Amino acid sequence: MGNLRVGVVEDQPLYRDMIVALLTAQPGVAVAMTAGGAAEARAAFEPGALDVAVLDVHLADGNGLALGVSLRRRDPDLGILLLSSHDVMELLLDLPADVRDGWSYLSKNSTTSAEVLMRALESTAAGRTVVDPALAAGAYRREGSSLAQLSDRQYEVLQLVASGLSNAGIARELGLSERSVENHINAVYAALDLPRDRNQRVSAVLRFIEETARLDG
Amino acid sequence: MADSPRPKPGPAPRAPRRDAVFVLVAGVLSGCFALSIATQTATLQAMYGTGSWPDFLMRLGVNLLAGGVSIVLAVLVRVTRLTWERLAAAIVGIAIVSSAIRVGLQWLVDIEIENSLLDAGIEWAGAGVLLAVTLFAGWIFADVVARLEGEAQRSAQQAERAAGALDALQAEELRVRREVADGLHGSVQQALVLLGARLQSLEQQLASDVPGKAVIPQIGEVRAELDQLREVGVRELSRMLRPEGLDLGLVHATRIMMRRVPATIAVELSIAPELAEIADAVEPDTGKRLIVMRFIEEALSNALRHGHASRLALTMSLVRGTVVRVEFEDDGRGIPEGAELRGLARLRSRFEAMGGSLEVGRSRRLGGTRLLAEMPGEPAWSPAD
Structure with missing residues (x-):
């Protein structure tokens, strides 16, 4: 696989420069487009030129969500990574069905970590849905929801799936074999009664967002 | 009730x-x-x-x-x-x-x-x-x-x-201003004063030839306090002024607010697809959205603080073409007479002033309070796009 081609749409110049610098310093990443607003991004965007578009949710002349929907409709293979200084990962729940896969969400605080940013970019480019690892770790299962039926281990695995880890990454993190991680994930799919299609992993992450709370107790 | x-x-x-x-x-x-x-x-x-x-x-x-x-x-x-x-x-x-x-x-x-x-x-x-x-x-x-x-x-x-609605609006604005001012004067200012004092102490330690490495943990603490200040102080205050996600539409602001309900409370959130989908949702304008969000806040606070509810259901749907209907039910003890009921009555006059309505009753399904609000929206709205 060649370079990961990334576009950055962010209206705060300082933050945009910081992200571009961080990405440029990563091996295997090329920043192929930058824009300071929604209109500029629409004009500069060429289908097929990017693997992932990194979009600020709150742009001065619009919002990253609507921009993402229209860019994705022009390029069905484009991954979208939303950034926001507010915790708004719920945004991923109301995407139109035709563009639902391969959307991720990071809070701006987390983007200062190159490792977190790169993992989110790679997962998003592969069509997976990833939420901010810090937010996923701090999410509590809602009483009475389908997530409440999972065992603690299954929930832990789902949290890591939502954070964008591959099965091998989860296995390393939890000290399990990849095979047993796979078993856990299949058990989660079954317990959540997710439709059996190629997007089960995305559906599981969306269910995770839908049925967790920010506060315990 | x-x-x-x-x-x-x-x-x-x-x-x-x-x-x-x-x-x-x-x-x-x-x-x-x-x-x-x-x-x-x-x-x-x-x-x-x-x-x-x-x-x-x-x-x-x-x-x-x-x-x-x-x-x-x-x-x-x-x-x-x-x-x-x-x-x-x-x-x-x-x-x-x-x-x-x-x-x-x-x-x-x-x-x-x-x-x-x-x-x-x-x-x-x-x-x-x-x-x-x-x-x-x-x-x-x-x-x-x-x-x-x-x-x-x-x-x-x-x-x-x-005139009543206008009064209520002004009273609400004054209340929020007072709380934000209190927050700024109280917790935020105090935290900043403490941070200043810590930085000054670090400065003195470094000036008195303490090796730089020795103060690294203290710098970490200052950073943690700054994070805390940003999250609890600044973000809470800004949330008070304007609910998060409001500019992205009613559905998002609602989802964000409901995610803040503690995990021990069972929540059924059901949103009609024609309202939820981003591209062509019906949407009340910002002023109306703000009132709907105040309604949901008030409903949550009544259910959790006074009603001791353990189960909530919020249903958003579209009726008569372009009217957004929000139905809130809980299994709590109902709304006490007094300030809470007056708060809802004030909210009702604000709904009515904008062509909407607000009803208070008893939930047959969950056994507690049932609040039903309707607010006219505009068709073919696309969030700030």
């Missing part, structure tokens, strides 16, 4: 007043007819030299009496409160009876009428028509006056409601 207090409707247009207008108009008209008919006869009689004052006065008296009887009968059958069909029947009936009484009286007091049944019939029918016209005119007048009064009353009530 009982419905919360609604601004008292003004008194309905009073029936006695309608009756007074009716009696006045019908009375004046029938007086005029009585006089003019008696005068006409007297004039004719004068031409033949048969007229006399007593005869004229007698005729006038009988005419006035017949008119009076018709009006009294009309008041007794309450014509001012009848529908059109019944009104016509009542007036015709009263006119027939009163006119017959007139003919009878004329015969009794021996007023000279042509001694034929035909003439008596003509006299009876002619006076009947006049009496009917009189009653009908009185009814029309009374109705018009009542309508005008009702309209004036309604517009006065509307003005009162609008």
Whole structure:
């Protein structure tokens, strides 16, 4: 696989420069487009030129969500990574069905970590849905929801799936074999009664967002 | 639970007043007819030299009496409160009876009428028509006056409601301003003062040749405090001024708010797809959205703080094309009388001022409170796009 081609749409110049610098310093990443607003991004965007578009949710002349929907409709293979200084990962729940896969969400605080940013970019480019690892770790299962039926281990695995880890990454993190991680994930799919299609992993992450709370107790 | 207090409707247009207008108009008209008919006869009689004052006065008296009887009968059958069909029947009936009484009286007091049944019939029918016209005119007048009064009353009530909504809005704004100011003066300023003091101490330690590495943990602590200040101080205050996600639409702001409900509370959130999908959702404007969010906040705070609810259900749907309906149910103890109910009543007047509505009742499904709010939205809205 060649370079990961990334576009950055962010209206705060300082933050945009910081992200571009961080990405440029990563091996295997090329920043192929930058824009300071929604209109500029629409004009500069060429289908097929990017693997992932990194979009600020709150742009001065619009919002990253609507921009993402229209860019994705022009390029069905484009991954979208939303950034926001507010915790708004719920945004991923109301995407139109035709563009639902391969959307991720990071809070701006987390983007200062190159490792977190790169993992989110790679997962998003592969069509997976990833939420901010810090937010996923701090999410509590809602009483009475389908997530409440999972065992603690299954929930832990789902949290890591939502954070964008591959099965091998989860296995390393939890000290399990990849095979047993796979078993856990299949058990989660079954317990959540997710439709059996190629997007089960995305559906599981969306269910995770839908049925967790920010506060315990 | 009982419905919360609604601004008292003004008194309905009073029936006695309608009756007074009716009696006045019908009375004046029938007086005029009585006089003019008696005068006409007297004039004719004068031409033949048969007229006399007593005869004229007698005729006038009988005419006035017949008119009076018709009006009294009309008041007794309450014509001012009848529908059109019944009104016509009542007036015709009263006119027939009163006119017959007139003919009878004329015969009794021996007023000279042509001694034929035909003439008596003509006299009876002619006076009947006049009496009917009189009653009908009185009814029309009374109705018009009542309508005008009702309209004036309604517009006065509307003005009162609008003024109430404005007051509520200003009170709400003042409350939020006060809380934000308190937050800035209190926690945020205090935290900044403490941070300043810590930085000063670090400065002094570094100046007194303490090796730089020794202060690294302290710098970490300062950073942690800054994070805390950003999250708890600044973000909370900004949330107070404007609910998160408001610019991205009602559905997002609602989802964000409901995610903040503690995990131990079971929440059923159901949002109609036509509202949820980003591209072509129906959406109230920002001002209306803010009021809907205040409603959800108020509902949550009532359910959790006062009602001790353990289960909530929030259903958002689209009704009558472009009206957003938010139904909130819980299994709590209901809303206590007092400040909470008044808060909801204030919110209701704000909904009503924007063409919406807010109902308070009991949830049959969950057993606690049920709040139902409707707010008109605009079609084909796309979030800031």
